Amino acid sequence: MACELWLDKLNAFVDGELSAEAQRELDVHLRTCTSCAAEIAGHAQLKSAVKRAASRRYVPSAEFRRRIESQVPPRKRGTRTRFAWTWAPALGLAAAILLAAVWLARRPAGTGAATIGELVDMHAAALASANPVDVISTDQHTVKPWFEGKLPFAVDLPDLTKTEFTLLGGRVTYLGQSAGAGLLFQFRKHRLSAFVFQDRSEWRSLGAGSAPERQASFWVETWSAAGLRYFVVGDTSGANVAQLSNLMKSAADAE
Amino acid sequence: MVITSGQVTARSEAFAELALPLFDSLYNFACWLTRDRAEAEDLVQESYAKALAGFSSFETGTNFRAWMFRILRNTFLNSRSGLAATRTIVLADDEAAEAELAQVTEETPETILLEHANQHAVREAMECLPIPLREILLFADVEELSYREIAEALAIPIGTVMSKLARARKALRNQLQGKVMRT
Numbered sequence: 001m002a003c004e005l006w007l008d009k010l011n012a013f014v015d016g017e018l019s020a021e022a023q024r025e026l027d028v029h030l031r032t033c034t035s036c037a038a039e040i041a042g043h044a045q046l047k048s049a050v051k052r053a054a055s056r057r058y059v060p061s062a063e064f065r066r067r068i069e070s071q072v073p074p075r076k077r078g079t080r081t082r083f084a085w086t087w088a089p090a091l092g093l094a095a096a097i098l099l100a101a102v103w104l105a106r107r108p109a110g111t112g113a114a115t116i117g118e119l120v121d122m123h124a125a126a127l128a129s130a131n132p133v134d135v136i137s138t139d140q141h142t143v144k145p146w147f148e149g150k151l152p153f154a155v156d157l158p159d160l161t162k163t164e165f166t167l168l169g170g171r172v173t174y175l176g177q178s179a180g181a182g183l184l185f186q187f188r189k190h191r192l193s194a195f196v197f198q199d200r201s202e203w204r205s206l207g208a209g210s211a212p213e214r215q216a217s218f219w220v221e222t223w224s225a226a227g228l229r230y231f232v233v234g235d236t237s238g239a240n241v242a243q244l245s246n247l248m249k250s251a252a253d254a255e
Numbered sequence: 256m257v258i259t260s261g262q263v264t265a266r267s268e269a270f271a272e273l274a275l276p277l278f279d280s281l282y283n284f285a286c287w288l289t290r291d292r293a294e295a296e297d298l299v300q301e302s303y304a305k306a307l308a309g310f311s312s313f314e315t316g317t318n319f320r321a322w323m324f325r326i327l328r329n330t331f332l333n334s335r336s337g338l339a340a341t342r343t344i345v346l347a348d349d350e351a352a353e354a355e356l357a358q359v360t361e362e363t364p365e366t367i368l369l370e371h372a373n374q375h376a377v378r379e380a381m382e383c384l385p386i387p388l389r390e391i392l393l394f395a396d397v398e399e400l401s402y403r404e405i406a407e408a409l410a411i412p413i414g415t416v417m418s419k420l421a422r423a424r425k426a427l428r429n430q431l432q433g434k435v436m437r438t
Binding site for chain 2: 008011015017043046047048049050051052053054055056057058059060064067068069072129130131134136174177179
């Protein structure tokens with residue numbers, strides 16, 4: 001058993017957290033006190049046993065590592081343009097092809113289209129995730145207050161009682177560094193996402209509202225109302241996406 | 256516009272430079288918390304997203320590692336299994352459960368104990384600890400965070416770090432002792 005006086009300090013000693021002065025005093029004490037010395041040896045052994053047993057106990061898969069590396073940082077354009085001069089002609093051609101493709105596909109141009117792509121990714125990620133929502137509830141009266149204080153705006157949720165849609169829950173999502181609401185709905189075996197953000201000027205190209213459009217096998221409808229920008233994403237059909245969009249619109253109007 | 260996107264790029268690159276080297280540690284820690292690889296992946300991914308989004312609020316000069324671990328831990332505590340884990344602890348009365356776990360009946364010196372307890376037994380004993388004790392051992396012994404960093408990560412005072420760590424080690428020793436005596 002260690003001496004009363006030092007008992008409390010043995011942990012700090014093995015963790016290297018003693019002050020220089022206390023360290024010196026303990027060193028002197030250890031020369032004459034075998035029980036404290038044995039106690040410290042035991043503490044140190046336990047510490048290193050934990051380290052051996054628990055560090056790198058779980059190693060991430062290569063696939064997951066790639067996923068994180070592609071997520072962080074999300075934009076690498078800055079570094080690439082620094083070395084882009086030799087590639088300028090090829091890049092010019094690529095840009096021209098891309099522009100033509102964008103024009104031919106009649107997609108909303110610029111940041112709007114990029115936003116839609118990102119939201120489709122977010123919806124797909126939610127579908128693949130084991131925990132797609134942070135608040136799990138089919139009750140709009142639970143989900144709406146959950147967002148309070150987490151977002152700079154209120155999220156109005158539709159009453160789904162007479163529809164085939166069910167609310168699964170919600171989570172806070174981020175797009176271009178600002179927070180928004182991510183809602184997950186179920187329609188039969190399919191899941192649809194609705195996203196709500198504060199509207200931005202760069203999204204003006206998306207228009208105030210339109211019919212659902214197809215994007216990478218997902219249907220997306222977007223509209224803006226009362227300073228908020230809404231997106232509904234689903235893989236069922238354009239009609240379902242429009243239906244959920246209408247429910248969201250009437251919920252916002254009702255408030 | 257060009258300047259803005261340049262700044263954003265520079266910032267997210269600064270973030271990547273700080274955050275990516277922590278990937279293995281964060282994943283290991285997440286697995287120890289959740290005990291489930293799929294859940295741990297979600298947890299790590301979400302923590303990176305949150306940290307990147309909130310990187311502007313990170314104060315340079317403060318400890319980035321502690322900040323990242325704090326985000327991951329809070330994300331875990333707000334997740335379904337995190338809530339379930341903390342609820343169990345609360346129901347069992349945190350302090351009382353820990354005290355019971357840490358109650359030493361007959362003390363065997365670590366030297367003898369660890370001779371009998373192999374790596375597997377230490378892992379098992381760690382898994383038996385309640386999350387608040389398990390996480391502080393991971394911080395102190397595996398990540399080798401300083402008491403100050405642990406205090407930042409857990410948002411508790413340094414004095415509490417010390418008493419909690421002492422409790423955790425006692426509880427671990429007790430678990431090991433139980434295992435050694437059973438074998």
